Amino acid sequence: MSESNSPPPTEPLDPPPSAAPQPTSSPAAVLFPPPSPSPLEPIDTKSLFGLADALLRAPERAMAALNRQKFGLLQLFLLVLAFVSVSGVVLASFSGGWQYLAVPLKFVIVVTAGPLLCLPSLYIFSCLSESNASVRDVTLALGSGLGVQALLLCGLAPVAWVFSQSTNSVGFMGALYLAMYLVSSAFGLGLTRRLLVQDGFRLGHYWLWQALFMVVVLQLSTTLRPIVGPFDGFAPREKLFFAVHWLQSLPS
Amino acid sequence: MASQQRASKGLSLSVGSLCRLTPALVDCILTQRELGRIGLFATAVIAAGGFAYGFCFGVWRSLEQGLYSAIKLPLLLFAVVLSTTLANGIVARLLRAPIGIFQGLVTVLLSLALTAAALGALSPISLSLVVCWPSSLGMSSRALTAELARGDPQGLYRTAQWVLLFHVVVVGACGVVGNVRLFWLLRRLTPSASTARQVLVSWLLMDCFVGTQLSWILRPFLCKPTLSAALLRPDALNGNFFEELWRILGPLFS
Numbered sequence: 001m002s003e004s005n006s007p008p009p010t011e012p013l014d015p016p017p018s019a020a021p022q023p024t025s026s027p028a029a030v031l032f033p034p035p036s037p038s039p040l041e042p043i044d045t046k047s048l049f050g051l052a053d054a055l056l057r058a059p060e061r062a063m064a065a066l067n068r069q070k071f072g073l074l075q076l077f078l079l080v081l082a083f084v085s086v087s088g089v090v091l092a093s094f095s096g097g098w099q100y101l102a103v104p105l106k107f108v109i110v111v112t113a114g115p116l117l118c119l120p121s122l123y124i125f126s127c128l129s130e131s132n133a134s135v136r137d138v139t140l141a142l143g144s145g146l147g148v149q150a151l152l153l154c155g156l157a158p159v160a161w162v163f164s165q166s167t168n169s170v171g172f173m174g175a176l177y178l179a180m181y182l183v184s185s186a187f188g189l190g191l192t193r194r195l196l197v198q199d200g201f202r203l204g205h206y207w208l209w210q211a212l213f214m215v216v217v218l219q220l221s222t223t224l225r226p227i228v229g230p231f232d233g234f235a236p237r238e239k240l241f242f243a244v245h246w247l248q249s250l251p252s
Numbered sequence: 253m254a255s256q257q258r259a260s261k262g263l264s265l266s267v268g269s270l271c272r273l274t275p276a277l278v279d280c281i282l283t284q285r286e287l288g289r290i291g292l293f294a295t296a297v298i299a300a301g302g303f304a305y306g307f308c309f310g311v312w313r314s315l316e317q318g319l320y321s322a323i324k325l326p327l328l329l330f331a332v333v334l335s336t337t338l339a340n341g342i343v344a345r346l347l348r349a350p351i352g353i354f355q356g357l358v359t360v361l362l363s364l365a366l367t368a369a370a371l372g373a374l375s376p377i378s379l380s381l382v383v384c385w386p387s388s389l390g391m392s393s394r395a396l397t398a399e400l401a402r403g404d405p406q407g408l409y410r411t412a413q414w415v416l417l418f419h420v421v422v423v424g425a426c427g428v429v430g431n432v433r434l435f436w437l438l439r440r441l442t443p444s445a446s447t448a449r450q451v452l453v454s455w456l457l458m459d460c461f462v463g464t465q466l467s468w469i470l471r472p473f474l475c476k477p478t479l480s481a482a483l484l485r486p487d488a489l490n491g492n493f494f495e496e497l498w499r500i501l502g503p504l505f506s
């Protein structure tokens with residue numbers, strides 16, 4: 001977005017004291033006071049819930065604040081870890097038993113390992129787009145998207161829990177969890193895209209990367225199966241391409 | 253004055269600046285400054301990126317083949333560059349492109365480094381996909397023999413073909429990225445777009461011609477599931493790629 005196309009700001013973000021409206025005593029001003037400039041609400045990115053709130057309400061500012069903090073990335077990672085683990089526990093309630101241990105672990109691996117595997121390619125795609133984003137910027141943009149995704153997954157967890165208590169169909173629950181994942185991904189990756197495009201990332205490159213990312217995540221979830229259904233040990237099962245696994249899982 | 257300032261500032265080399273082909277980098281190539289340093293950096297990127305993706309290429313068969321392919325892929329890229337540098341330089345001169353041999357060598361190294369950087373960045377994705385597909389990886393030779401005797405080896409062959417296709421698509425896509433940048437760079441080194449296009453096409457033809465034969469000599473990269481992992485085939489220097497191609501396609505024309 002070029003500067004020349006953007007409308008001029010109507011009010012400064014942090015108005016200096018001299019710019020504050022002067023009190024006036026005219027009758028019209030008393031009856032209909034001019035709208036006071038609404039300064040940007042302060043955001044708290046130091047605490048876990050403060051960061052969660054900031055990511056949902058003002059992700060761009062949250063990312064800028066995290067960029068200034070020394071352990072911003074670590075904070076983001078802890079947030080993702082915490083909220084995805086909670087979602088994993090709720091997902092595990094469908095099967096119970098050992099799955100209470102296995103599913104959160106596997107779910108954390110699926111949600112975090114996919115982005116980690118795809119981060120180098122996102123950075124190279126960013127450079128090929130002639131974007132000026134550094135490795136840290138790209139990591140933060142991806143982490144912020146992941147944070148939003150983790151929050152949304154956690155928010156949708158009660159819905160999943162209601163269904164998990166009322167059905168025994170593995171196929172239905174699998175489809176429901178997949179839909180939850182895709183919806184949360186759409187929001188999370190949407191934020192990542194917005195943040196990167198601001199830095200000059202080309203959309204075509206981004207869509208290509210996103211397709212690769214989705215393939216990696218879906219393959220990871222297939223490799224770590226069963227996430228839905230009874231516990232079957234921690235050892236990896238037969239190697240299968242995710243599309244083949246889905247076709248085999250369809251009710252005949 | 254401005255050029256003096258640029259020269260005194262020095263060139264910072266990173267994978268990011270290489271992928272972006274920053275104005276400072278292009279300026280150095282145009283004015284033939286710091287070509288040795290740029291060439292060395294590009295060589296290091298090719299070695300690292302090629303090693304990473306080569307491992308992904310061979311690991312579907314076995315870890316041993318993964319290591320062999322990791323060594324051979326950068327070797328193949330360097331061999332292609334070394335074999336064609338002189339011819340490419342002469343062709344560029346014949347096409348009236350003001351590109352010196354060393355300048356051309358660094359230009360080609362840069363485009364290959366871009367390809368290798370993209371390959372290296374994609375290697376975690378490729379690795380995560382390839383090791384999840386049915387393969388003989390982790391299977392002992394006895395288990396593999398038993399599997400082949402018991403079952404249908406066509407299944408493994410089919411998977412091998414899909415894996416090979418996947419790698420060809422990835423390497424091809426990264427190659428296109430490198431060549432698009434090469435054209436962009438040539439456009440700045442030559443007086444007209446048509447000259448840049450002619451130079452690019454002639455260089456590509458030369459590299460493809462030599463590259464196919466060198467990859468034939470350095471085979472296997474993927475390795476068939478029924479053959480043992482190997483650095484080179486015992487008959488590596490017997491025949492050539494084009495003879496094999498004719499052997500396959502010849503009957504169709506007779």
